[in-house]
Amino acid sequence: MAPTIKDIAKLANVSHTTVSRALNNSPLIKEVTRKKIAEIAAQVGYVPNYNAKSLVMQRSYTIGLFFTSIAKGTSSGFFSDTIRGVNSVIDVEYNLFIRGIDDYAEYSSIHRKRFDGIILMSQSEADNKFIYHVVQQGIPIVVLNRQIDDRSIINIISNDREGAYNAGKHLIEAGHQDIAIIEGVEGFKSTQERRDGFIKALIEYNIPARNDYMISGNYDMQSGYEAMVQLLDLEKPPTAVFCSNDDMAIGAMKTVFERGLQVPNDVSIVGFDDSGFSLFANPSLTTVKRPIEKISEQGARKLLSLIKEPIENDVLISIDTEFIARESVRKLQK
Amino acid sequence: MAPTIKDIAKLANVSHTTVSRALNNSPLIKEVTRKKIAEIAAQVGYVPNYNAKSLVMQRSYTIGLFFTSIAKGTSSGFFSDTIRGVNSVIDVEYNLFIRGIDDYAEYSSIHRKRFDGIILMSQSEADNKFIYHVVQQGIPIVVLNRQIDDRSIINIISNDREGAYNAGKHLIEAGHQDIAIIEGVEGFKSTQERRDGFIKALIEYNIPARNDYMISGNYDMQSGYEAMVQLLDLEKPPTAVFCSNDDMAIGAMKTVFERGLQVPNDVSIVGFDDSGFSLFANPSLTTVKRPIEKISEQGARKLLSLIKEPIENDVLISIDTEFIARESVRKLQK
DNA sequence: CCGTAAAATTTTAACGTGTGCATAAATTTA
DNA sequence: TAAATTTATGCACACGTTAAAATTTTACGG
Numbered sequence: 001m002a003p004t005i006k007d008i009a010k011l012a013n014v015s016h017t018t019v020s021r022a023l024n025n026s027p028l029i030k031e032v033t034r035k036k037i038a039e040i041a042a043q044v045g046y047v048p049n050y051n052a053k054s055l056v057m058q059r060s061y062t063i064g065l066f067f068t069s070i071a072k073g074t075s076s077g078f079f080s081d082t083i084r085g086v087n088s089v090i091d092v093e094y095n096l097f098i099r100g101i102d103d104y105a106e107y108s109s110i111h112r113k114r115f116d117g118i119i120l121m122s123q124s125e126a127d128n129k130f131i132y133h134v135v136q137q138g139i140p141i142v143v144l145n146r147q148i149d150d151r152s153i154i155n156i157i158s159n160d161r162e163g164a165y166n167a168g169k170h171l172i173e174a175g176h177q178d179i180a181i182i183e184g185v186e187g188f189k190s191t192q193e194r195r196d197g198f199i200k201a202l203i204e205y206n207i208p209a210r211n212d213y214m215i216s217g218n219y220d221m222q223s224g225y226e227a228m229v230q231l232l233d234l235e236k237p238p239t240a241v242f243c244s245n246d247d248m249a250i251g252a253m254k255t256v257f258e259r260g261l262q263v264p265n266d267v268s269i270v271g272f273d274d275s276g277f278s279l280f281a282n283p284s285l286t287t288v289k290r291p292i293e294k295i296s297e298q299g300a301r302k303l304l305s306l307i308k309e310p311i312e313n314d315v316l317i318s319i320d321t322e323f324i325a326r327e328s329v330r331k332l333q334k
Numbered sequence: 335m336a337p338t339i340k341d342i343a344k345l346a347n348v349s350h351t352t353v354s355r356a357l358n359n360s361p362l363i364k365e366v367t368r369k370k371i372a373e374i375a376a377q378v379g380y381v382p383n384y385n386a387k388s389l390v391m392q393r394s395y396t397i398g399l400f401f402t403s404i405a406k407g408t409s410s411g412f413f414s415d416t417i418r419g420v421n422s423v424i425d426v427e428y429n430l431f432i433r434g435i436d437d438y439a440e441y442s443s444i445h446r447k448r449f450d451g452i453i454l455m456s457q458s459e460a461d462n463k464f465i466y467h468v469v470q471q472g473i474p475i476v477v478l479n480r481q482i483d484d485r486s487i488i489n490i491i492s493n494d495r496e497g498a499y500n501a502g503k504h505l506i507e508a509g510h511q512d513i514a515i516i517e518g519v520e521g522f523k524s525t526q527e528r529r530d531g532f533i534k535a536l537i538e539y540n541i542p543a544r545n546d547y548m549i550s551g552n553y554d555m556q557s558g559y560e561a562m563v564q565l566l567d568l569e570k571p572p573t574a575v576f577c578s579n580d581d582m583a584i585g586a587m588k589t590v591f592e593r594g595l596q597v598p599n600d601v602s603i604v605g606f607d608d609s610g611f612s613l614f615a616n617p618s619l620t621t622v623k624r625p626i627e628k629i630s631e632q633g634a635r636k637l638l639s640l641i642k643e644p645i646e647n648d649v650l651i652s653i654d655t656e657f658i659a660r661e662s663v664r665k666l667q668k
Numbered sequence: 669c670c671g672t673a674a675a676a677t678t679t680t681a682a683c684g685t686g687t688g689c690a691t692a693a694a695t696t697t698a
Numbered sequence: 699t700a701a702a703t704t705t706a707t708g709c710a711c712a713c714g715t716t717a718a719a720a721t722t723t724t725a726c727g728g
Contacts, residue, residue, distance in 0.1 A: 002445060004684055015708045020686060030706060047442050051394070052684035054385040055713045062429070070421050076410040076610060079417070083432065087404050092443065095396070098417065098432045108381050109426065111336065221614045250614045257616045276410060277611050280555045280584045282591045338714055349678045354716060364676060386714030389683045 003044045011040050023048075054113075062095040063303065064115045066130070068123040070100035073185060075219065075247055077275040078292060082121050082144075085296030089304070107133045115139050117303045121296070122146040123188050140310065142303045144295050146189040147316070154306060154315045156299045160190055160272075161197035163288040163321030164242070167270045168201030170286070170323060171240045175332030176268060180213035180238035182227040182248050188219075194244045194272060213238055217248050224248025228255035232267075239268060239332070246271035246278045249285055253328070264330035274324055283327035291319050337378045345374050357382075388447075396429040397637065398449045400464070402457040404434035407519060409553065409581055411609040412626060416455050416478075419630030423638070441467045449473050451637045455630070456480040457522050474644065476637045478629050480523040481650070488640060488649045490633045494524055494606075495531035497622040497655030498576070501604045502535025504620070504657060505574045509666030510602060514547035514572035516561040516582050522553075528578045528606060547572055551582050558582025562589035566601075573602060573666070580605035580612045583619055587662070598664035608658055617661035625653050 005023070009016040014033065022029045022037040023046075054060050065086050067074055083098065090096050097115070104110070107130065110118075117140040120127065124146075131148065134141045142154045171179050181198050184191035195214075202209050215230055217223035224243055231237055232255065243249035249271030256267050263269055263283055271278060274289035298317065339357070343350040348367065356363045356371040357380075388394050399420050401408055417432065424430050431449070438444070441464065444452075451474040454461065458480075465482065468475045476488045505513050515532050518525035529548075536543050549564050551557035558577055565571055566589065577583035583605030590601050597603055597617055605612060608623035632651065 002447065006684075016684090017686080017709080018707060020684095021707090024686085028706065033706085045442060047445060049389070049447055049684050051385045051388040051447065052713090053686080055383070055389055055684080055715090056686050058713080060385070070418055074414075076414040080408075080410040080413040083413075083417075084404055087432075087434065087437065092433070092437055095429065095431050096433060097429050098421075099426070099430060100421065103421065103426055108379065111381060113336065113383055113385065221611065225614070247610075250611060254614045254616060254618075276581075277555065277584060280559070280588045282588060282616060284588075340714075350714085351679080351716080352677060354714095355677090358716085362676070367676085383714050386683090387716080389685090389714080390716045392683080 002049075003046045004049070005046075008037060008040050008044065008046060011044070012037050058113065060095075060114050060116050061093065062097050062115055063090055063300075064097045064099070064110070064118040066118060066120045067098075067100045068121070068127055069102045070098075071102065073123065073219065075245070075273075075275070077273070081292040082296045085293040086119060086300045089297050089300035101127060101130045110134065110139075111137050112139055117141065117307045119144065119296070119299050119303055122148075123185075123190070125187060125189065140303060140306045142299045142306065144299045145292075151314050151316070154299075154302050156295050156302065156317045156319065158290045158292075158295060159318045159320050160193040160290070161200070163272065163290065163323070164194040164197030164244075165201045166197075166321070166323045167242050167272065167288050168198045169204075170325065171242065171268065171270060171329065172201060172205045172207065174240075174268070174329055176238075176240040177207060178213070178236065178238040179207070179240045179242065180215065180231050182224055182231075182241060182243045182252060183214065183216045184219045184244040184248075186216060186218075191244060198242050217244065219245050219247060221247045221251035221254075224251025225255050226251075228252035232256070232259055232261075237267070240270070240329070241267060242270050242272075244272055246273045246275040246285060246287055249287070249328075250277070250281060253281065253285075264328050268329040270329060274322075279326070281328075286326045286328045287324050289322040289324050291321070295319055336383075337380045338383065339380070342371060342374050342378065342380060345378070346371050392447065394429075394448050394450050395427065396431050396449050397424055397634075398431045398433070398444070398452040400432075400452060400454045401434045402455070402461055403436045404432075405436070407457065407553065409579070409607075409609065411607070415626040416630045419627040420453060420634045423631050423634035435461060435464045444468065444473075445471050446473055451475065451641045453478065453630070453633050453637055456482075457519075457524070459521055459523065474637060474640045476633045476640065478633045479626075485648050485650070488633075488636050490629050490636065490651045490653065492624045492626075492629060493652045493654050494527040494624070495534070497606065497624065497657070498528040498531030498578075499535045500531075500655070500657045501576050501606065501622050502532045503538075504659065505576065505602060505604060505663065506535060506539045506541065508574075508602070508663055510572075510574040511541060512547070512570065512572040513541070513574045513576065514549065514565050516558055516565075516575060516577045516586060517548065517550045518553045518578040518582075520550060520552075525578060532576050551578065553579050553581060555581045555585035555588075558585025559589050560585075562586035566590070566593055566595075571601070574604070574663070575601060576604050576606075578606055580607045580609040580619060580621055583621070583662075584611070584615060587615065587619075598662050602663040604663060608656075613660070615662075620660045620662045621658050623656040623658050625655070629653055 005016045005019040009019045022034040119142050121144045144156050148155050215227040217227045256263050271285045271287035274287045278285035278287050339353040340350045342353045356368045453476050455478045478490050482489050549561040551561045605619045605621035608621045612619035612621050
């Protein structure tokens, strides 16, 4: 049905070998024959069979984009920004394959023949097993978003620690002393990094970290809501709260309003991520912009060059966050 | 490197054909040999080469999930809900391939050999060209979210018209007479359906539709914001606004607050979609839940059965929306 | 224990493409 | 003009798998 190089060969009165070479711009082919063949190919609407090609070339023309999980724990904005970033870089000659690691019971179907390269948007330490498997299979990989100890792996992360530090600093310099933190999913590297950055700011300004001002959440709105309930129930509630992401900040704001209180007049709130709605929240949310789309673009580019030139190595790229001051923080007079 | 059926054949002292049959559970193979071969295969860690398989089977083991566009016009929640829905149904033996139609300059690379089936989350009439191509290639396809006239195509949509009708009715029954609508992207079927449903409610209650109460937006927050500016600048601003999606509703609420007005006290607002943040908005957003995840699950299932049994046809499944009353609508006393 | 049907397996070919080697044609050199 | 070299093309095989045809082995009735 669909024309093959052999069909073209017949039409052009040459061997299929010549056709193959002509279409791949081999220097062994005379210019006139190449042109003739290209013309015929275009005319009959030839498209290469990638399965045959892959079989003989030992390449798959497939880039795998993996998440820790697609089903849960990944916020929509994060998820779609990642795909957008990668998609914008990966040429259509590649298949863009998307799955969650937790969709797999075992990894045997993930091997060299099936993936030219893998981009992992990693959120959890538990991904290490997957990474190990991929490396062992000799598949080029780029890990995004979570720092990997193995320095032979290309690693692109955002500087969450510094971002959280800036958030904390901003609150302190606005005059706040009683500052709480609502944390992300336990075990996620980002959770830890953001906590560390936040605490660094406290230490730098000699503000004691109180245990009851550190509430753990899980990055979703509901958990932010619940965490804030705990905080407002304290004998001495904080005047400001750093939420480890915007979703939880939105949830936390909800609690504040339900208590008949105001943001930022009664409680100041800072988020993290700068997700789509943070600008349109009421009040608009002061937050730390995390350049997810940039990270994934960058990651995709690195992967492509890694596939072409496998020597590259020892790369850790840290992309800076950006502090965005909006309306959810109140300046206290001292 | 990686073991093939021939390697296994040698180890088992049989021909590679026997191995192939044994691993595919052909009834032509004696039980004992099957077992022996299965054992060896497991032991050497055999995984089939899908390129070779595809080449001879004329199947790709790839499901294509296409969007109208990945880069723009698709909200995060919508995008990720779709992928989640499909992902939950498609077995890992399939490649899940994701792209936007607008990533392609021409469709020649989209053909039967490369896709066992295609799921299209369609938002625009402009997709018809793509659909036509796919159908012409003989690729099984399921179109989601937008009604297609061609009844030979499996089509799964949400009943947006009825949802919008319910939204309008709710506002009217709460006592509102001056009701505006902020519309979605022009040319999107959903835009038209929601407008139609809304107007139907107006007509049913004998409320004249005013031209200056119909503002066009483009489904993003910013456009909702701007549309609401127009509405509030009117000599007689509406007391209620139906926004064609939640994103625009959030934008519209922002405008209201900036004017020093209240939702719902001064203006009532209804959205559409029930996206993640609508419950946590302040006030929480009354909206119409559109079951995107359900639609995509259902669509994926239909596609799988269509691939197996190509006789099925003339299917139009309409999934009902659900009206969700929350806090953004005020009951007027008459 | 032979002949034959059924069952189990092997042999051969095919899917569509790329590549090493041989060879024919064109060009240069002597 | 013949020999040496370069250039252009074709032949045959390989990639890993399934399927059709051919063959061998097993089972069974007389």
